[in-house]
Amino acid sequence: MLRRLVAFDTTSRESNLALIHYVRDYLKGHGIDSTLVPNAEGTKANLYAAVGPVKEGGVVLSGHTDVVPVDGQPWDTDPWTLTDKGDQYYGRGTCDMKAFSAIGLAMVPHFLRARLKVPIHFALSYDEEVGCLGAHSLAERLTGAVPRPQVIVIGEPTMMTVVHAHKGARSYVTTFTGFEAHSSMTHLGVSAVHFAGEFIAFLNRLEAELEARAPKDSEFMPPMSTINVGTVHGGTAGNILARECTLLWISRLLPTDDQEEIERRAFDYLQNTLLPAMRRRHPDANIVTERRSSTPPFSPEGNDAAKALARAWSGSNVVGSVPYGTEAGIFRRTIGAPTVVCGPGDIAQAHQPNEFILKSQIDACENFMRRMVEWAEQQ
Ligand SMILES: [Zn+2]
Structure with missing residues (x-):
């Protein structure tokens, strides 16, 4: 068989x-x-x-x-x-x-x-x-x-x-859309790569918080919830503000952490902090996140x-x-x-x-x- x-x-x-x-x-x-x-x-x-x-x-x-x-x-x-x-x-x-x-x-x-x-x-x-x-x-x-x-x-x-x-796992694809400009004229555009970098830094802070709150008697190895940005694709040249940057990221959470809460906080940061900041620089900027999979x-x-x-x-x-x-x-x-x-x-x-x-x-x-x-x- x-x-x-x-x-x-x-x-x-x-x-x-x-x-x-x-x-x-x-x-x-x-x-x-x-x-x-x-x-x-x-x-x-x-x-x-x-x-x-x-x-x-x-x-x-x-x-x-x-x-x-x-x-x-x-x-x-x-x-x-x-x-x-x-x-x-x-x-x-x-x-x-x-x-x-x-x-x-x-x-x-x-x-x-x-x-x-x-x-x-x-x-x-x-x-x-x-x-x-x-x-x-x-x-x-x-x-x-x-x-x-x-x-x-x-x-x-x-x-x-x-x-x-x-642990549970959820995977996401987040696409940042900026506006191209010559890299000497940063005031005319917005770099998708730079804002994707802001989001990666946010995920690092979030992961540190998850590590700090992991139960002392956690039976998991590693004992805490983890977040990983697996791939980053963006930009076309050194002298252009990047129009697009795409991140593939995965959260792997302990049963004691709430997948909904972590997702909500990440989405909130994207929509209410990063997107307004991008749009202040150019109104066409956008951020779209797609959840690819969810394993409770x-x-x-x-x-x-x-x-x-x-x-x-x-x-x-x-x-x-x-x-x-x-x-x-x-x-x-x-x-x-x-x-x-x-x-x-x-x-x-x-x-x-x-x-x-x-x-x-x-x-x-x-x-x-x-x-x-x-x-x-x-x-
Ligand atoms: Zn299998």
């Missing part, structure tokens, strides 16, 4: 429909109906399906189908061909995160043979790697269509340890039941947090059921050339699912 799933190039910019249709047909072959939740353009889809009696309780196994690009990465093997190298399988998505979905799907015959008293749901999403875009509509549809599950497992790579919290934080509160089950199924005593975002916050908030992140593979191998998964991790995940089935038989 992992070989099949890896063979579909589901880089986020591509369609994931070939993979989704393969899974739908595979499940159909086992008598299981799937529901597809397409994107607006119809080029991608989420999928959900249930094995066992459709009733309250049960487990949602959640995986994203997309993978990050291999462009420019020095791979030693074909990233779209699962390659067996002793203790590991190599291929794009082996670790992040087709293995979890593949193991669950491969065990469907086992799920069907069991006397499940509660359902095991599959929830496969698109566009996780570009900001968890598919998970919102998937979680909303599941909430309406499926009786409330008892536990949601997001199978991102954690080495099968139990993760109960992560995943808070540890309310996940105790899921933690207890995931620890029992995984055999892991490690419960912790991770600094990267997953779909857990979206599923937790929208469906309102206890959620954990627990899956095979090491995040250190994710997004890398020569991405691999240890075969022992596949065994560990299979054992997790076997214990999950035993639990589902006893409900």
